[in-house]
Amino acid sequence: RPSHRLSVAEDGPVALAAQIHADGFRAALVGLGGRIVATAPGCEVVDPDPAKVLGSVVAAGAELLRETGRRCVGAGLAVPSAVAEPEGLALNPLHLAWPAGAPVREIFAEQVRAAGLDGPAFAANDVNLAALAEHRHGAGRGSRDLLCVATGHRGVGGALVLDGRLHTGSSGLALEVGHLGVNPDGRPCHCGSRGCLDVEADPLALLTAAGRDPGPEMSLLRQADDLIRGQYDDPRVRTATEQLIDRLGLGLAGLVNILNPDRIILGGLHRTLLEADPDRLRAVVADRSLWGRSGGVPILPCTLDHNSLVGAAELAWQPVLDDPLGALA
Structure with a gap:
C-alpha cells in the first residue's frame, strides 16, 4: 500500500483492423481501449476479387506491424455487407463488385495466415462494428x-x-x-x-x-x-x-x-x-x-474516428479479454 496504478503499456500488443468500403480500404493497428496506434493510407480502388483486396489490406497491416514492432493478437475485418453467421459470408456487397455470398471471413483468415500474423481472424458488417465501438468507447x-x-x-x-x-x-x-x-x-x-x-x-x-x-x-x-x-x-x-x-x-x-x-x-x-x-x-x-x-x-x-476499424479490432481483442493468459501465452 498504496497500490500500484495500472495503465495500458504504450508499446503493448495490438489488433490488426481492416475496413473495406465502396471507395477503397484502410488498415490500422488498434490497442486496448479502442486506441488507434497506426494507420496505413487508404486505397481508392477495390478489386472485384475479394482475395486480392483482402490480401492488399492485410499486407498494409503487416507492414505497419513491421514498422512499429508490435505484437499482433488477431485481426478483424469490417465490410459493407450483411455477414451471415456462422459461415462468414458477405451476402449483399451491393456497393462492391464482389459476388454475393463471398466467404469473406475464410478469405481474410487465409490472407492473415499467409502474411505470418498471429491470432484468429474475424469479419462482420461495418455498421455493426461501428455500433460496438461507439457503445464501448464513444x-x-x-x-x-x-x-x-x-x-x-x-x-x-x-x-x-x-x-x-x-x-x-x-x-x-x-x-x-x-x-x-x-x-x-x-x-x-x-x-x-x-x-x-x-x-x-x-x-x-x-x-x-x-x-x-x-x-x-x-x-x-x-x-x-x-x-x-x-x-x-x-x-x-x-x-x-x-x-x-x-x-x-x-x-x-x-x-x-x-x-x-x-x-x-x-x-x-x-x-x-x-x-x-x-x-x-x-x-x-x-x-x-x-x-x-x-x-x-x-x-x-458518433464521436469516434474510424469507428468501424475500432469495432473490427474489438472482435480480435475479445478472446484476449475472455482469457488473457490463454490468448497471450
Missing part, C-alpha cells in the same frame, strides 16, 4: 438499448445494441435498415425495390439532389460532407440537405416505433446532416414516431 457509452444508423461512402446501414449486447439476429442479418422504404416514388434501389433509405439518404443521393456531378478526385462521402459544410448557404444545397434529413427522420421514426431505443447515434454523412440542422431532424422523428412524442429519444453524433 457516443453510446452507458446506453442499454442503442440504435446506430450510418451512411459511409455508399448506402445506409444500421445496428442495434440490446441490453448492452450487439444484436445481430439468428444468423447475423439483423437491422438491414437501408432497405426501409421512405419514398414510394423514389429512386430504384439495388435490392429491387425503390425509395429505400439506402438510395434516398446516402452521399450519392445528396450530390444528385443538389445537382452536383460526383467527381473522381475524392470519395463520395468527402464530397457530400464538404458540400454541406462549405456551401450550405446555397439554396439548392440547403434544399437537398433538408430533403435527406426528412427521409432519414422518417426512417428513424419507424425504427423508434419498433425498437424503442434509449439513444440513437448517427455516423458518416448522417452525422453531418444532424450537425447541419439538429432541430429539423429531431422534430421529424418526434412527429412521426409514437414514442418520440412521449419524451423523445436522444439523437447524437
Whole structure:
C-alpha cells in the first residue's frame, strides 16, 4: 500500500483492423481501449476479387506491424455487407463488385495466415462494428438499448445494441435498415425495390439532389460532407440537405416505433446532416414516431474516428479479454 496504478503499456500488443468500403480500404493497428496506434493510407480502388483486396489490406497491416514492432493478437475485418453467421459470408456487397455470398471471413483468415500474423481472424458488417465501438468507447457509452444508423461512402446501414449486447439476429442479418422504404416514388434501389433509405439518404443521393456531378478526385462521402459544410448557404444545397434529413427522420421514426431505443447515434454523412440542422431532424422523428412524442429519444453524433476499424479490432481483442493468459501465452 498504496497500490500500484495500472495503465495500458504504450508499446503493448495490438489488433490488426481492416475496413473495406465502396471507395477503397484502410488498415490500422488498434490497442486496448479502442486506441488507434497506426494507420496505413487508404486505397481508392477495390478489386472485384475479394482475395486480392483482402490480401492488399492485410499486407498494409503487416507492414505497419513491421514498422512499429508490435505484437499482433488477431485481426478483424469490417465490410459493407450483411455477414451471415456462422459461415462468414458477405451476402449483399451491393456497393462492391464482389459476388454475393463471398466467404469473406475464410478469405481474410487465409490472407492473415499467409502474411505470418498471429491470432484468429474475424469479419462482420461495418455498421455493426461501428455500433460496438461507439457503445464501448464513444457516443453510446452507458446506453442499454442503442440504435446506430450510418451512411459511409455508399448506402445506409444500421445496428442495434440490446441490453448492452450487439444484436445481430439468428444468423447475423439483423437491422438491414437501408432497405426501409421512405419514398414510394423514389429512386430504384439495388435490392429491387425503390425509395429505400439506402438510395434516398446516402452521399450519392445528396450530390444528385443538389445537382452536383460526383467527381473522381475524392470519395463520395468527402464530397457530400464538404458540400454541406462549405456551401450550405446555397439554396439548392440547403434544399437537398433538408430533403435527406426528412427521409432519414422518417426512417428513424419507424425504427423508434419498433425498437424503442434509449439513444440513437448517427455516423458518416448522417452525422453531418444532424450537425447541419439538429432541430429539423429531431422534430421529424418526434412527429412521426409514437414514442418520440412521449419524451423523445436522444439523437447524437458518433464521436469516434474510424469507428468501424475500432469495432473490427474489438472482435480480435475479445478472446484476449475472455482469457488473457490463454490468448497471450
